[in-house]
Amino acid sequence: MSFIPHLKKDIDEICKELGLSDIEGLFNSIPGEVRLSGKLNLPAPLPEKELLSEIETILNMNNTDGVISFLGAGIYDHFIPSAVGALSNRSEFVTAYTPYQAEMSQGLLQIMYEYQTFITRLTGMEVSNASLYDGASATFEAVKTAAHITGRKKVIMSSLAHPEYIDVVNTGFKYSDIKIKFADNINGLTSQLSLDAELQDAAAIVIAQTNYLGMIEDIKEIGDIAHKNGALLIVITYPISLGILEPPGNLGADIVVGEGQCLGLEPAFGGNTLGIFAAKKEYVRYIPGRIVGKTTDANNNDGYVLTLQAREQHIRRAKALSNICSNQAWCALNAAIYLSLMGANGLKQTALKCMQNAYYLADGLDKINGLSVKFKKGFFNEFVLSLDNTKNFEMAQKLLEQENIVLGLPLKIKGFELSWLVSVTETKSKSVLDLVIEKVGEIIKHVK
């Protein structure tokens, strides 16, 4: 089943018209030395019914049933209203190409314009692009953009940004003359010690809000130090937190990036990502990726087009700001629908509920002998939970697993080796939290 709608007679007729004795004749001019002599070693094809059954078998190797999970760290389990998928899975949206032919793609272009607007309003920034691949690559692009704007070759990055984002930035600049240095952390926050000195010749400081440990940073203070030294402030945002936190745009951010999966997209094993990129208007010509703008036609009707394309690879080639071709259009669509349904109040209430749940759980877990919440205040919906160093962490993990509880992400960063990063969203009811506190209390008693 290859979705080829031709009958055998169609193929035969076309071959005849083309003067071929059979379809293989199409490949006659290809030199034999590059032709595959045998057959590809792939599993035998399966028809739809059998294949769906096979996929079901593979699916059952995943363990999702009855698991109570508190995993976060960049990908979050927020509630997604049913209307999001019902709308975004319309096949016009799913099967369309990039809207280069603007007149026949006004639906998509308007949605991208609305997405851009949502992002500017949420982050307090002046312009947004139509999305990048994910939060990590958006961070890489932001660093590159800041270096380009300032002409400086050094960037300071908080050591409390997501370790995978740090990895992506390091990889991206591996063979570049741009150097990445890291600002230390103390008490769960980026240290401001020596920032003043380090920022003097830096293009920017990159700071995550909330940071990897769930803590809320003082981005205004850090931004002031940066600006004093002619450096830019780049903030990596967690969009749901903006339901309640002051947006980075009001605190001096020059560029805001982040992961938009939390806005109406399923976790999908880290697959449905949405790279947010927003900036001050004065930097618009430096922004990478697609941007949609409003214009008119000859009859003065409003319309939308891909714009400022002179920044991009299909126009500038080697001189382009970045090599980006595609965006995460379908994911941005989901985010736009989600935000339309939630509105300002929905976002605020979601954020408040996340916080309320997180502090409730933290409070309950902190009371358990053998566990302690490392930083009891100043977090949004994620906190560091430490196991007493007289107890065995592996054993605790194992016993929790047996109860189908994923208490959090075991941290692998220096100083936090016996800790979990516990993430709580609005999807957990009070009764589930009470159950977890009770069960974990029992389990920890048995951990040696």
Place this chain on the structure above:
Amino acid sequence: MSNKLIFQHHSKPNAYMIHLLENEEREVKKNVNSKFLRSEKSGINIPSVAEIDVVRHFTNLSKKVFGVDNGIYPLGSCTMKYNPKMNEKAAANPKFTKMHPYSGESNAQGILKIIFELQNFLAEISGMDAVSLQPAAGAHGEFTGLLIINAYHKSRNDNKRNKIIIPTSAHGTNPASAALLGMQVIEVRCNDKGNVDLVHLESLLDDTVSAVMITNPSTFGLFDNGITKIQAMAHNQGALLYYDGANLNPMLGRIRPGDMGFDVMHFNLHKTFSTPHGGGGPGSGPIGVKKDLVKFLPLPRVIKKENEFSLQLESDSSIGRVRAFYGNIPAIIRAYVYIRQLGESGLKDVGAVSVLNANYLLQKLKKIFDYPFDNEPCMHEFVLTAKKFAKNGIRALDIAKRMIDYGIHPPTIYFPTTIPECMMFEPTETESRESLDSLIVIMQKIADEIETDPDKLKKAPHTTPVGRLDEVKAVKLQDLAY
């Protein structure tokens, strides 16, 4: 006629919203320094729109979108083939979609198995030794591949290679990716057959060249038989060969980049492997490498030990990550399902019919427009030039815009840049003969209109919600948010 923006709707709160009481809100906020919280005056300026209005808003916008599910989409270089719905069903299964990337290997054996097997399928299909599914798009794969090539040279203490040779016909992402690495881009000319000019290439190759990036079939839709010479010349000078996998569709089951001498390549799952384009993304750009380069691949990759799948996280030589987490999982699942539905024989049929359809279309359309390559048959796509209609004041752009009025999507225009008034057609294998015939009839009608009523083209499109949009005005206005 334009639709209201979502921001212009009245605010009506929706029923499912959570609502904390005032005192609860106060209690929660006490946990954080108030200077970090939104003040009253920095409330979020986003309306709450009633669900019915949101649904109508986006439903009506969907009617102003044209997808493969609407009609023929012969965009050259994009491989707009049918997106099988079984793929959608598999990718939407909650046992995949609800999984958190940090669920732990023992809980994610199903997804890990799919990632592992797709890594292997793609390696087998391409003749490469190992594959990483991490990159998020073709351009992302190119960047990753070039990073690996750099790492390879440096590992051998060969630090003088700072140039990348790219044909003038290459897709813009090729030179842009090279420039991202700070490499000097050297362009090699194509001859009048659209193939790489071997004499010119020879003159450009020396031991400061890091890599040669090739698309084969080329962006002209022609298979470059010189590839065996190109690979020998490049390797002779110690340069590596990079394959842009955008044009892999016609090759399936018959020709493999690995067998042509390529060292690194990227795949476009959203082209060759039927995953949908989503209005411009997400894409997925896995990369494949030969065995000497496997150790440089980005991590994590999925490996198999006994009967368990696990994530390989550590390596001395890996270039590192190019994105967070593992890759575009929904696209990976769709591509996996596609390959398992087709098998070796199905993929071979795809390759053959993609070329058959293109040649059928070429034979008919070259009678209407001019074909720059005489009687040369094409592979899965071909280029035509509309320059003969310049005398009527008609450009390729005008032809494209008129096609919209006939309910079909135009071909790629003005690429490759070396063909004047270029139109690149790629029907793919999923268009029926009837569909192709109707396209041919439409092109003939439009060509007739050029003689009888050129204004129909110059002022096209006429049947869309808006007429031709002023792109210059858009740049001037810079109205990028409401």
